[in-house]
Amino acid sequence: MASVEQIMKEALALPSASRALLAEKLVESLEFDVDETLQMLWTDEAKKRRDEIRSGTVPPISGEEGLARVRQLLE
Structure with a gap:
């Protein structure tokens, strides 16, 4: 072997x-031990966010901008 x-x-x-x-x-x-409830919650959240962007309720931002905002919050 x-x-x-x-x-x-x-x-x-x-x-x-x-x-x-x-x-x-x-x-x-x-x-992987997958918690079905947690997986369902994450899926629901992802769909909610997708729908918010599609409807124009929330404007999309680039990954770079998102990371910059997170870095700024952590400083």
Whole structure:
């Protein structure tokens, strides 16, 4: 059986599309304890925010601007 180091070396030598597919499959293989209630709440919140932007209630801002605002708040 190949060592983790050997597998990693071989994986890093793959083309980027193949590495991306491998990474996706590795992440999928991890077991996550998903709190269904929490997942539902986050989904509802995301849909609410999407709808606010679509309706014009809340103006969208760029990711850069959002991060700048967060940094400013943390200072």
